[in-house]
Amino acid sequence: MARTDSTRPSEARTRLLNTALRVFYAEGIHSVGIDRIVAEAQVTRATLYRHFLSKEELVVAYLNEVDAAMRAQASAAAERGNSPADTLRGLGEAIAAGIRSPEFRGCAFLNAAAEYPDPGHPVHQTVLAHRQWFHDTVQSLFTELGTSSAEPAARHFVMLRDGAMAAGCLSDAALVCETFLRGVDGLLRVHG
Amino acid sequence: MARTDSTRPSEARTRLLNTALRVFYAEGIHSVGIDRIVAEAQVTRATLYRHFLSKEELVVAYLNEVDAAMRAQASAAAERGNSPADTLRGLGEAIAAGIRSPEFRGCAFLNAAAEYPDPGHPVHQTVLAHRQWFHDTVQSLFTELGTSSAEPAARHFVMLRDGAMAAGCLSDAALVCETFLRGVDGLLRVHG
DNA sequence: CCAAAAAGAGACCGAACGTTCTACCTCTTC
DNA sequence: GAAGAGGTAGAACGTTCGGTCTCTTTTTGG
Numbered sequence: 001m002a003r004t005d006s007t008r009p010s011e012a013r014t015r016l017l018n019t020a021l022r023v024f025y026a027e028g029i030h031s032v033g034i035d036r037i038v039a040e041a042q043v044t045r046a047t048l049y050r051h052f053l054s055k056e057e058l059v060v061a062y063l064n065e066v067d068a069a070m071r072a073q074a075s076a077a078a079e080r081g082n083s084p085a086d087t088l089r090g091l092g093e094a095i096a097a098g099i100r101s102p103e104f105r106g107c108a109f110l111n112a113a114a115e116y117p118d119p120g121h122p123v124h125q126t127v128l129a130h131r132q133w134f135h136d137t138v139q140s141l142f143t144e145l146g147t148s149s150a151e152p153a154a155r156h157f158v159m160l161r162d163g164a165m166a167a168g169c170l171s172d173a174a175l176v177c178e179t180f181l182r183g184v185d186g187l188l189r190v191h192g
Numbered sequence: 193m194a195r196t197d198s199t200r201p202s203e204a205r206t207r208l209l210n211t212a213l214r215v216f217y218a219e220g221i222h223s224v225g226i227d228r229i230v231a232e233a234q235v236t237r238a239t240l241y242r243h244f245l246s247k248e249e250l251v252v253a254y255l256n257e258v259d260a261a262m263r264a265q266a267s268a269a270a271e272r273g274n275s276p277a278d279t280l281r282g283l284g285e286a287i288a289a290g291i292r293s294p295e296f297r298g299c300a301f302l303n304a305a306a307e308y309p310d311p312g313h314p315v316h317q318t319v320l321a322h323r324q325w326f327h328d329t330v331q332s333l334f335t336e337l338g339t340s341s342a343e344p345a346a347r348h349f350v351m352l353r354d355g356a357m358a359a360g361c362l363s364d365a366a367l368v369c370e371t372f373l374r375g376v377d378g379l380l381r382v383h384g
Numbered sequence: 385c386c387a388a389a390a391a392g393a394g395a396c397c398g399a400a401c402g403t404t405c406t407a408c409c410t411c412t413t414c
Numbered sequence: 415g416a417a418g419a420g421g422t423a424g425a426a427c428g429t430t431c432g433g434t435c436t437c438t439t440t441t442t443g444g
Contacts (some may be wrong), residue, residue, distance in 0.1 A: 033431060159372065
């Protein structure tokens with residue numbers, strides 16, 4: 001009973017976030033009511049609203065969770081790769097691995113943007129912020145690579161990724177990954 | 193029964209469909225209730241439910257409307273272009289023109305799929321059917337073009353399109369179009 | 385040991401959801 | 415001029431939505 005270790009993040013909050021991550025990603029945001037989330041997280045409404053001011057805030061927290069995971073993924077690729085080209089290839093492989101996983105249901109951010117088209121909405125802004133980070137990260141890698149046109153290359157890379165993520169759950173994932181990785185290879189061949 | 197079948201497009205039905213097209217595309221599907229649609233179409237609920245069995249059916253009809261428009265777009269490109277390469281370039285230009293238009297809010301089908309992730313759902317199936325048609329159309333053009341790898345080329349083309357359509361309303365449309373058209377050009381250079 | 389915070393349980397709110405209903409009107413077409 | 419389809423009008427259905435409330439129990443820290 002004297003468990004004084006990690007009580008800070010609040011167990012109920014963690015359960016809430018994990019449930020939101022799983023359910024929002026799998027079924028969409030507007031399709032899922034807070035009743036579902038509260039029930040599956042085994043938490044009462046009052047607890048949810050003690051940790052988050054609104055459903056909207058929970059959605060933003062969910063996206064931030066995904067964002068953190070992708071930043072970790074990018075960092076891991078950067079540590080593994082011993083050159084910018086290697087890192088970009090590794091990033092591509094990591095993306096492909098995600099697409100191939102059975103739970104894959106597209107890009108959480110593209111899906112969220114489809115549900116929150118209003119550019120001023122906090123959820124939409126969260127999507128834009130994530131995408132800005134991703135583009136900047138990729139562009140830095142192309143710059144390190146020494147190409148004269150890092151920005152167009154980065155935009156091309158991101159476009160391929162967006163297409164792959166969007167189509168990954170609407171057609172054969174293996175074929176999508178093959179096409180994507182081939183495209184990344186071509187990009188690296190041109191700019192390397 | 194059904195004697196004046198083809199003579200009456202029904203004005204109310206047209207208004208309903210046009211309103212659905214505009215509002216669903218601009219604001220998302222789950223975000224818009226039928227109250228909004230009947231109000232903006234200046235039609236009563238009873239009229240809506242005389243023409244469509246449910247909201248779901250209206251959504252499918254909306255997507256079929258968009259599908260018809262894209263098929264017309266593809267046909268127009270085919271008639272204008274005097275070679276398969278020309279047609280593909282024209283198709284790319286038409287897509288870019290759509291992205292550049294101020295009302296652009298992404299791909300209606302990708303957006304719908306984000307809101308209806310269940311593969312068995314009629315709306316999702318409608319999305320899949322449209323995508324199958326598009327892929328087949330592009331693949332035919334690459335085959336006519338005489339390339340040895342029409343299918344991978346078509347998948348690459350579709351992936352670029354998906355990426356461009358997804359990103360078109362999340363970052364600078366002009367830059368997205370430039371990247372997309374450059375990608376299409378590269379694809380045609382390789383396979384032509 | 386005791387106070388405060390966190391969590392649980394669940395009633396409750398007004399609004400919006402998709403859907404159905406009855407009743408009346410206005411056209412064609414036979 | 416009767417029939418019937420399509421349209422209008424608007425109330426109403428039961429459900430679910432996001433969100434708030436009170437009250438009690440458990441956990442935790444000084």
